[in-house]
Amino acid sequence: xxRFAQLFQQVDATTSTNAKVQALAHYFQTEQPxxxxxxxxxxxxxxxxxxxxxxTLRKVFLQVSAMPEWLFSDCYAQVxxxxxxxxxxxxxxxxxxxxxxxxxxxxxxxxxxxxxxxQVKDLETETELVACITSWWAALDNFEVFVLNKLLTGAFRIxxxxxxxxxxxxxxxxxxEAVLAHRLMGDFAPTLGFYxxxxxxxxxxxxxxxxxxxxxxxxLEVDRFQTEDLSQWQAEWKWDGIRAQLIHRSGECFIWxxxxxxxxxxxxxxxxxxxxxxxxxxxxxxxxxxxxxRPMHFNHLQKRLGRKRVSQKMITENPVCLIAYDxxxxxxxDWRNYPLCDRRQQLxxxxxxxxxxxxxLSQALEFSSLADLEQLRAEARQQGAEGLVLKARNSPYLxxxxxxxWWKYKLEPMSxxxxxxYAQAGSGKRANLFTDYTFALWQxxxxxxxxxxxxxxxxxxxxxxxxxxxxxxLEKFGPVRSVEPSQVFEIGFEGITESNRHKSGISxxxxxxxxxxxxxxxxxxxxxVAAIALLKLMDRSTSAPG
Amino acid sequence: xxxxxxxxxxxxxEIGDFFIDPWRAVDTAxxxxxxxxxxxxxxxxxxxxxxxxxxxxxxxxxxxxxQGVEYGEPxxxxxxxxxxxxxxxxxxxxxxxxxxxxxVWVVSGxxxxxxxxxxxPFEVIPCHTFITEATFGLPIYTWQPGATTVKQIYDWWQSDxxxxxxxxxxxxxxxxxxxxxxxxxxxxxxYLHGAIHSLTESYRxxxxxxxxxxxxxxxxxxxxxxxxxxxxxxxxHRSSWMKRFSQPQTxxxxxxMAVRGARRRRGYERGFVLSDHADWPGLVQTVRQTxxxxxxxxxxxxxxxxRYLTEQYGxxxxxxxxxxxxxxxxx
Ligand SMILES: [Zn+2]
Ligand SMILES: [Zn+2]
Numbered sequence: 075x076x077r078f079a080q081l082f083q084q085v086d087a088t089t090s091t092n093a094k095v096q097a098l099a100h101y102f103q104t105e106q107p108x109x110x111x112x113x114x115x116x117x118x119x120x121x122x123x124x125x126x127x128x129x130t131l132r133k134v135f136l137q138v139s140a141m142p143e144w145l146f147s148d149c150y151a152q153v154x155x156x157x158x159x160x161x162x163x164x165x166x167x168x169x170x171x172x173x174x175x176x177x178x179x180x181x182x183x184x185x186x187x188x189x190x191x192x193q194v195k196d197l198e199t200e201t202e203l204v205a206c207i208t209s210w211w212a213a214l215d216n217f218e219v220f221v222l223n224k225l226l227t228g229a230f231r232i233x234x235x236x237x238x239x240x241x242x243x244x245x246x247x248x249x250x251e252a253v254l255a256h257r258l259m260g261d262f263a264p265t266l267g268f269y270x271x272x273x274x275x276x277x278x279x280x281x282x283x284x285x286x287x288x289x290x291x292x293x294l295e296v297d298r299f300q301t302e303d304l305s306q307w308q309a310e311w312k313w314d315g316i317r318a319q320l321i322h323r324s325g326e327c328f329i330w331x332x333x334x335x336x337x338x339x340x341x342x343x344x345x346x347x348x349x350x351x352x353x354x355x356x357x358x359x360x361x362x363x364x365x366x367x368r369p370m371h372f373n374h375l376q377k378r379l380g381r382k383r384v385s386q387k388m389i390t391e392n393p394v395c396l397i398a399y400d401x402x403x404x405x406x407x408d409w410r411n412y413p414l415c416d417r418r419q420q421l422x423x424x425x426x427x428x429x430x431x432x433x434x435l436s437q438a439l440e441f442s443s444l445a446d447l448e449q450l451r452a453e454a455r456q457q458g459a460e461g462l463v464l465k466a467r468n469s470p471y472l473x474x475x476x477x478x479x480w481w482k483y484k485l486e487p488m489s490x491x492x493x494x495x496y497a498q499a500g501s502g503k504r505a506n507l508f509t510d511y512t513f514a515l516w517q518x519x520x521x522x523x524x525x526x527x528x529x530x531x532x533x534x535x536x537x538x539x540x541x542x543x544x545x546x547x548l549e550k551f552g553p554v555r556s557v558e559p560s561q562v563f564e565i566g567f568e569g570i571t572e573s574n575r576h577k578s579g580i581s582x583x584x585x586x587x588x589x590x591x592x593x594x595x596x597x598x599x600x601x602x603v604a605a606i607a608l609l610k611l612m613d614r615s616t617s618a619p620g
Numbered sequence: 621x622x623x624x625x626x627x628x629x630x631x632x633x634e635i636g637d638f639f640i641d642p643w644r645a646v647d648t649a650x651x652x653x654x655x656x657x658x659x660x661x662x663x664x665x666x667x668x669x670x671x672x673x674x675x676x677x678x679x680x681x682x683x684x685x686x687q688g689v690e691y692g693e694p695x696x697x698x699x700x701x702x703x704x705x706x707x708x709x710x711x712x713x714x715x716x717x718x719x720x721x722x723x724v725w726v727v728s729g730x731x732x733x734x735x736x737x738x739x740x741p742f743e744v745i746p747c748h749t750f751i752t753e754a755t756f757g758l759p760i761y762t763w764q765p766g767a768t769t770v771k772q773i774y775d776w777w778q779s780d781x782x783x784x785x786x787x788x789x790x791x792x793x794x795x796x797x798x799x800x801x802x803x804x805x806x807x808x809x810x811y812l813h814g815a816i817h818s819l820t821e822s823y824r825x826x827x828x829x830x831x832x833x834x835x836x837x838x839x840x841x842x843x844x845x846x847x848x849x850x851x852x853x854x855x856x857h858r859s860s861w862m863k864r865f866s867q868p869q870t871x872x873x874x875x876x877m878a879v880r881g882a883r884r885r886r887g888y889e890r891g892f893v894l895s896d897h898a899d900w901p902g903l904v905q906t907v908r909q910t911x912x913x914x915x916x917x918x919x920x921x922x923x924x925x926x927r928y929l930t931e932q933y934g935x936x937x938x939x940x941x942x943x944x945x946x947x948x949x950x951x
Contacts, residue, residue, distance in 0.1 A: 086880065090869065090889045141759070142931065148924045149760045153879050162760040162878065166901055506882070533887055 098242025124228030157223030315362035354406030364395035487566035530587030636697030652729025653713035672712025708742035710793030757921030770801035
C-alpha cells in the first residue's frame with residue numbers, strides 16, 4: 075500500500091507526462107507481480123465497486139473527530155472531494171490516541187485489496203464500521219488515507235490516462251504498447267495468472283470476449299491534408315451514435331462500447347445478425363437509431379442506453395442499426411495490420427453474404443477534390459451526420475489516436491451569442507471557482523436562460539471570469555449567483571430540440587463556450603427568435619422524437 | 621466606543637487619529653508590513669518598523685515620509701499608546717498593539733507561527749480585542765515545518781540537473797525564506813528574477829543569511845541555466861521572460877498547493893505547500909494565547925474561523941470586512 079500510495083503521489087504531483095511515465099515504469103519494474111496487477115487494475119479504472127459511500131465516510135469522520143458538521147461542509151466546499159477533505163483534516167486530529175494498537179497495516183497492496191478492505195462488507199453494526207475504518211486511518215499517513223478513501227468509495231480516478239499507464243508498462247517490460255493495450259482491453263481479474271498472460275512473450279490464448287483497442291480519428295489538420303493525394307483517401311459520414319465493437323467467437327456474441335462497457339444485452343436485435351456470421355469475426359461500427367434511410371434523433375438512442383431490460387415497445391419505437399466501418403478479425407485471425415481497402419473489401423463481401431436489415435456498410439463517399447469534401451461536409455447535417463471521417467486507404471487499424479491515418483472533419487457547431495446570467499462554483503478541481511455558467515438570449519426586453527455550459531474557457535479566462543463574477547454579483551441564491559447581464563459569450567452546440575421542460579422552449583446538446591466576446595455588449599447578443607430559426611433548420615434535417 | 625473601527629479608508633483609531641494599513645491615502649498610516657494589500661501609496665506619513673524601511677521605500681517610493689520604530693518601542697498618539705511587535709510573516713512585519721486606559725487591542729496584520737529563519741518570530745501579545753487574519757482559516761490547512769518543504773524543493777531541483785528548475789513564489793518574503801532555508805542543504809548559487817533580486821538585496825542589508833544568488837538578467841545571453849534553480853514571481857509564469865529558459869521544470873510554492881484541485885488547476889508541474897500565513901492550528905492557538913475575549917477576523921475564510929471560535933471557545937468573534945487579500949496569485 076505504501077508503495078502504491080507513493081506511486082499515486084508521484085504521478086499526481088506532476089503534470090509532466092515524462093515524469094509520470096518514469097514513475098510508472100519504475101514502479102512496474104520494481105513491484106511484486108501480485109501487487110502490480112492490482113495497481114494496473116486500479117490505475118486503469120477497472121474497479122467500480124463501491125464498498126462505502128462518501129456519505130458514510132463523512133459520518134465516520136464526524137464521529138471520531140468531533141468536528142462540527144458545518145465546518146466539514148465548508149472544508150468540503152473548498153476541496154471538492156470527500157476522500158481528500160478527510161485525509162487533509164486527519165493531519166491535525168490525533169486518532170492514534172485511545173485506539174487499540176492495530177497490528178501492522180504496512181501490508182502489500184494485494185493484501186489490502188483481497189483481505190483487508192473487503193472486511194467492511196461483513197461488518198454488521200455502525201460501531202464496528204467506525205472502529206474498523208478509524209483503525210485504518212490511524213495506521214496510515216495522510217496520502218495513504220486519501221488513497222484508501224478513494225478505494226473504499228470506488229471513485230478511483232487519478233491524473234493519469236490509460237495511455238500513459240500502458241506506456242509506463244511498455245517501458246518497464248519491453249513489450250510493445252499495442253500488444254499491452256490489447257491484452258488489457260475489457261475485463262480482467264487482477265490475478266497472478268493474468269499477470270503471466272499479460273507479460274508473456276508469445277501471443278496467448280485470449281478469452282472469447284476480449285475486444286481490440288479502438289482506433290480513433292483525430293481532428294483534421296487542414297494544412298497537412300492539403301498536400302495529400304486524394305485518390306489514396308476514403309471519406310465516410312461521421313455518425314453520432316455509439317461507437318461499438320461486435321464480436322462473434324466460438325458461438326458467443328459480445329458488443330463492447332468504446333468506454334469498454336459490455337452492452338450486448340442493450341441491443342438484442344443485433345444478436346441474430348451477429349450469430350448468423352461465421353465464428354471468429356470482429357466488426358467495428360456505429361450503433362444508431364435508424365428509420366428508412368437516415369438516423370433518428372439522438373434522443374431515441376438515449377432511451378436505449380444503460381437499460382438492464384429492453385422491452386419490445388422500446389425496440390419498436392427506437393429501432394437500431396449497425397453502420398459497419400471496419401473488419402478487425404476474420405476467420406479467427408487478427409486483420410488489423412492489413413490495409414483498410416482489403417479489410418473493407420472483405421467486410422463488403424461479408425455483409426452481402428449475410429444480409430440483414432440491422433446492418434449496413436458505411437458508405438464510401440464520392441469526391442475528387444478538396445472542394446468536393448467541403449461540399450460533402452456542408453451536407454452532413456442534412457444527412458443526420460456530424461461531419462466526415464477521412465481514412466487513408468492503406469491505413470492499418472491502429473490503437474488509440476495516432477495522427478495521420480484517420481481524420482475527422484466535423485461540422486462547424488451551431489452557435490449563438492448569449493449573455494452570462496448566473497454562475498455557480500464547480501466541483502472537484504474547480505470547487506472554489508465559479509465555472510458553471512448559465513447563458514441567456516433576448517426575448518423582447520427579457521433575457522431567457524437557454525443553456526448551461528461548463529467548458530470552453532482556458533484557465534486564465536476562468537480565473538479572470540471568476541474575479542469578474544465576484545465583483546459583479548447582484549444576488550446570491552445558495553450556491554448560485556446572479557451577475558450583471560453584460561458579458562457576452564459565443565456558445566456552440568451540436569444540436570437543438572424543442573423542450574417544454576425549459577423556459578426558453580428549446581434545449582441544446584453539448585453546449586460549450588467557443589469565445590468570450592468582449593467586443594460585444596449585451597444588447598448585441600442573439601434572440602430566442604434566432605435560436606428557433608436554427609431549430610427549424612435542424613428539423614428539416616433530422617426527425618425529432620414525437 | 622471601540623478603539624478601532626472600519627472606515628472607508630481602512631482600520632481607524634479615532635482617539636489616536638491614525639489608520640492601520642489603510643487602503644486609501646490618509647494622514648497617518650501605521651503599516652504592519654510592506655505587502656501590497658497592507659501598504660498602499662499616497663499617505664502623508666508612514667509609521668512602520670525600522671527594519672522594513674528599505675523595502676517599504678522600494679515599493680512606495682523613496683520620497684515618502686517615513687518614521688521608523690523598533691519592535692516593542694512605545695509611541696504616543698494623543699492619549700493612545702502604540703507599539704509594534706514581531707508577526708513572523710516577512711522581514712519587518714509587525715502586529716500593532718494599541719492601548720487606551722485599561723484597554724488593549726492588537727491588529728495582527730499577517731502572521732505565521734512556523735519557524736522562518738528570514739524574520740523575527742511571532743510574539744504573543746495579550747489583549748482584550750484581537751484583529752486576526754484568516755487567509756487559511758479552514759482546518760484542511762495544516763503546515764509542515766518550512767525546512768521540510770524546502771528540503772522537498774531542494775530534492776526536486778536536484779532530481780533534474782539537465783534542465784533549469786523554475787520555482788515560482790512571492791517576490792517578498794517567500795523567496796527569501798526559501799533562500800535562507802536552503803543554506804542547510806547547499807551553497808550552490810540560485811538565480812533570481814529581477815523583482816526578487818532587488819528585494820533579496822534588502823534582506824542581505826538587514827543581515828539575513830541566505831545562499832549565494834545572482835540576477836538572471838546579469839547572465840550572458842549564451843548562459844543556459846542548465847541544472848540551476850531560478851526563483852521568479854508568479855506573474856512571470858508563461859510570460860515572455862520565461863522564453864529564456866529551454867524546457868524548464870516548473871513548480872509553485874504556496875499554501876494553496878495543499879489542495880489537490882488547486883494544484884492541478886494552476887498549470888505548474890509541481891506544487892509545494894509553503895505559506896507565510898498561519899495555518900488553522902496556528903490561528904486557533906494564537907487567538908487563544910492572546911486571551912482576547914473579542915476577536916475580529918479579516919482575510920479569506922473569516923466566517924468559518926469566527927464561527928468556530930464563538931462555538932468552541934465562547935469568544936465574541938465576528939468577521940470584519942476589509943480589503944486585505946491574503947495570499948493572492950500575484951505579489
Ligand atoms: Zn502579507
Ligand atoms: Zn494580508
